[in-house]
Amino acid sequence: MARIFKRHSIHGRLFILFLTSMLALLILVSVLYYQKTTEIIHSKISDLAVKNISQTVGLFDLMLEGYDSVTKSLNSNYELLRLLQERDKEEDAAISVINERTITNILGAVYYSRDDIIGIHVISNKGKVYNYERRFAGIVDINYSSTSWYKKLVESNGKMQWFGLSEGSLINSMLQQDPVFVFGRQLYDLTNYKPIGVVLIETNPKPILAALSNVTISPNSRVYIVDRDNRIIASTEPAVESPEDRKDPPSFAGLPRPKRNDIVVDNQTDQLIVAANAAMAEWTVYSLTPKEDISAELAQTRLYLLFVILAVIIIATFLASLISRNIASPLKLLIREMKQVELGNFRGAVNVKSFEEINSLVSSFNRMVLRMDELIERITLSSISEKNAELQALQSQVNPHFLYNTLDMIYWMLDERENDRLGRVILSLSHMFRYSSDWEEASKTTLGQELDQMRHYMTIIENRLEGRIATEINIDTSWLDAPMPKMTLQPIIENAVKSGLEPLDRLGVLRVYAESDEKTQEFRIVIEDNGVGMSEETLTAIRKSMYEPVFIKNGAVAAPRLAQAQKSEARTRRGIGLPNVHHRLALMFGDNYGLRIDSEQDVGTTVVIVMPMPLPSQHSDSPQH
Incomplete structure (x- = not known):
């Protein structure tokens, strides 16, 4: 580069000026573009997370409303409630068998009304259990009455109880390997509003998990459903085979909770946290996405921007050299011709086609040289x-000095003789000779x-x-x-x-x-x-x-x-x-x-x-x- 132009030459100065200006403008635009792109990406990711969690919460509410309707249909079935009460009273074995079969048929009808129900379990106050499920029907955990879920149902006063995602059936001891989504409520006699038993329903958790997966933004995003006691109802945490690989769930005690139908977005920590409430179950859905994953999405933008900057630097270098050469070349020709003028050569002329100002300068120089010549x-x-x-x-004139000296002498001789007219003529002729010879x-x-x-x-x-x-x-x-x-x-x-x-x-x-x-x-x-x-x-x-x-x-x-x-x-x-x-x-x-x-x-x-x-x-x- 040093051989191409000198640092103090006009070519070098213009090249450095143009290149510096272009690079400064490029860096400024690149920084502003990257900052704006980052803001837009973060904003769009936040908007996407809010939109996804809003849709998921809405879907949860619809699913829970459907499950609530199933339990209400059982609690409002007069025949089912009557049979449960009669089964608790009667002693005839034949009638008991008929009533049990009728109850089972009613449960079967509800079971087949939905594709996601795995099992329906009804337990009367007398401890009689009625089940309708696909496999191992009737194998009930004999210690169910001491479990927390049963106590919670008995104490619920008819309010819907959502137990969330379970790794196995809560009541069927033979189905402990397949995860289920469990909910239930206490059954009441609608005439006197007295409890007659409880109903426990287990459904396929795939719809719940599928809805949760819609909230994820990146592969490392995790979604949790948390009740008001910060107990995890369901999550997208992958299943692990060994306890050593199990990760401790995050603490939800310090996380922000939305109010009613609001959606909270918190990006003050190292994670993007989005939270929304499911109104039907008093649940809060949390979406936690590491900011590293969001930044990873900007990596391609940074890489692309770096390639663009490199390409623009190369182009800017070429343009700076081209522009500086176009400006400097006519001036170099002009300087070379000026040196010729210094040496006394006024016959040369500079012929260039450049910018209007330079063309005007060259034209003025050519006119000046022509004028000097x-x-x-x-x-x-x-x-x-x-x-x-x-x-x-x-x-x-023949010897004018001698002539006007002689004429002066003749004038004085005539003046002595008082011949004024002839004297004036001689004096005028003398002055003319003197003027023309000087x-x-x-x-x-x-x-x-x-x-x-x-x-x-x-x-x-x-x-x-x-x-x-x-x-x-x-x-x-x-x-x-x-x-x-x-x-x-x-x-x-x-x-x-x-x-x-x-x-x-x-x-x-x-x-x-x-x-x-x-x-x-x-x-x-x-x-x-x-x-x-x-x-x-x-x-x-x-x-x-x-x-x-x-x-x-x-x-x-x-x-x-x-x-x-x-x-x-x-x-x-x-x-x-x-x-x-x-x-x-x-x-x-x-x-x-x-x-x-x-x-x-x-x-x-x-x-x-x-x-x-x-x-x-x-x-x-x-x-x-």
């Missing part, structure tokens, strides 16, 4: 253009300096074309510090004078003013003339030459159509310097800025210099100039 190229072209302009200025501070200048150069030029032109040209300059002094390329106004003014105003047969007017647009953040210098204008073909050629890409030829900035415009306008010289000025403005301020030209034949020409709005430090309120 364009700026470097623009600076290079601007530098070449400056050198070219400087070279042209030097080539157009390139030590690069090509950037201000609008104020350009206007001064324009005024010197116009001084010469107005003296040469006396009375034919008028100049109007209306520019707020607050704009005089606006930066702009050097030698911007003079080529435009020169073209306006030579190509537009000189051929006129009327007064030519040259207007120069400035305006600003807060909405577009543009600052415009407008040069208008009322000269001869240009043809549509010439105007189109100049515009095309300005907006075509520049290239470098012999150390100069040029455009393909610039040469064509120079050839086609050889006579008028219109448009020779305009493309150069436009490209220099675009190199300095951007492609959105430069020259905008409009012209109409015999009406005039308008050239607009478009620059960005000067900064506040370059623009302060001043009175108009």
